[in-house]
Amino acid sequence: MPETKVAALEATGSDFKTFHHTVIKRSALRPDDVAIDIKYCGICHSDSSIVEGIDSIFKRPIVPGHEISGIVSAIGQNVHKFNVGDRVGVGCFVDSCGKCKYCQAGEEQFCEKGVISVFVGDDYAGNQSEGGYSQSIIVKDRFVLSIPDKLDLAEASPLLCAGITTYNPLKRYGIKKGSKVAIVGLGGLGHIATQFANKMGAEVTVIGHSESKADEAKEFGAKAYEILKTQEDFTRLDGQFDFLLSTVAVKLDWNEYFKLLSVKGIACSVGLPIENQEFSLQAMFNRQNTLTVSNVGGIALTQEMLNFAAENDVHPKIEMIGIDDVPAAYERILNSDVHYRFVIDMSTLKK
Incomplete structure (x- = not known):
């Protein structure tokens, strides 16, 4: 051996x-x-x-x-x-x-x-x-x-987990040209998700917590960078997004984030916070929203993701x-x- x-x-x-x-x-x-x-x-x-x-x-x-x-x-x-x-x-x-x-x-x-x-x-x-x-x-x-x-070869390494973790839900929910996507967080997962969504043709907004990352978000392909602190901030973006991908491992106020979704809009989390998440079905009802999670992808999808990254300069x-x-x-x-x-x-x- x-x-x-x-x-x-x-x-x-x-x-x-x-x-x-x-x-x-x-x-x-x-x-x-x-x-x-x-x-x-x-x-x-x-x-x-x-x-x-x-x-x-x-x-x-x-x-x-x-x-x-x-x-x-x-x-x-x-x-x-x-x-x-x-x-x-x-x-x-x-x-x-x-x-x-x-x-x-x-x-x-x-x-x-x-x-x-x-x-x-x-x-x-x-x-x-x-x-x-x-x-x-x-x-x-x-x-x-x-x-x-x-x-x-070195840049490829993170794609084998962070890359497929973010590519999988974007592909599964049909993100394409014309999609309006919000990415919550611009960390290890979020900065890759932003690039993927942009290269798929989506209009991407990153929702972050630090002004210091605003320029980098746009370098990764985001059209806008938002920091949401008050109810007025959420109201300002009311109904703007078809798809929201949370890449952060923290507890979110989902009832507020549902406000960002359009009718039949989908919120998906790839971040795995330890805390139990709380939300109201009433907050999802009027627009028939969906809250879901996403795992990593299989081998074939991971190879597809690597090929996509190579072809699209991710x-x-x-x-x-x-x-x-x-x-x-x-x-x-x-x-x-x-x-x-x-x-x-x-x-x-x-x-």
């Missing part, structure tokens, strides 16, 4: 300073596997959230990371889609049953047997699944994504860090001090 150097965290709760370099064994290359030399791995807020709760979830060292980009180093004998040297990515999951109605529909994230996440839990054989804070990884070919040449804004900067990056994420996504240069993981 091949060995690889990783950055692992012992089960010590929220003490992020205990990341250490160690060696783990990956599975041997099977006929349908692709071996990948990892070049970059993005950091998602869910990485730090899972690591923060590691004492109650896992009783072992854990290797986080589910926004993986790299180069194919070897392929199994039955792999025909990829070749050594190809630019590839691995996202949130690495296996599913492949047989249930959801897998057959290209929605592996809802696999009835249970999708295998890249680093949360074990695979079907009971082996530990470890993520992308690593020099290399071995993944079944049908869960490996091709990264188009037009995409920078570029996540990243801050490159070394592996030893990860603890500080986690703290900065918790303090909302990142501009806009952290990406780890895996060459900094000591040989």
Whole structure:
């Protein structure tokens, strides 16, 4: 079984300073596997959230990371889609049953047997699944994504989670030329969602909380940038939007946000606040509004998203860090001090 150097965290709760370099064994290359030399791995807020709760979830060292980009180093004998040297990515999951109605529909994230996440839990054989804070990884070919040449390999990493998380609802709800879209939040998710919606032809308004991001919102393709503090602010934008996408993990006053929607307008959240959300059905009734959420997308949709990003010049804004900067990056994420996504240069993981 091949060995690889990783950055692992012992089960010590929220003490992020205990990341250490160690060696783990990956599975041997099977006929349908692709071996990948990892070049970059993005950091998602869910990485730090899972690591923060590691004492109650896992009783072992854990290797986080589910926004993986790299180069194919070897392929199994039955792999025909990829070749050594190809630019590839691995996202949130690495296996599913492949047989249930959801897998057959290209929605592996809802696999009835249970999708295998890249680093949360074990695979079907009971082996530990470890993520992308690593020099290399071995993944079944049908869960490996091709990264188009037009995409920078480092910038592609956040697209494998933040990108598909925001592309999925925009595609599912038919955002197109003429759509009027509001994006709540201009963080790691919001700045990518703004670019996607703009490139789909929508008229985009970003709803933020800081004047300092107004210019950047317009650079990402927003037509307008609004800060809504009072009922008068919400009334001013009454009925203006067909679709509202919340990318923030905070409790919103949904009864006020419903005012922004047109008749049959849809509000969708990809941000996952811990607090229970409260709203009145009466606030939704007169315009027959919908409130929903969105998960990540399946493999086929993720590949479509990568191709769309390449063809339409969608570029996540990243801050490159070394592996030893990860603890500080986690703290900065918790303090909302990142501009806009952290990406780890895996060459900094000591040989």
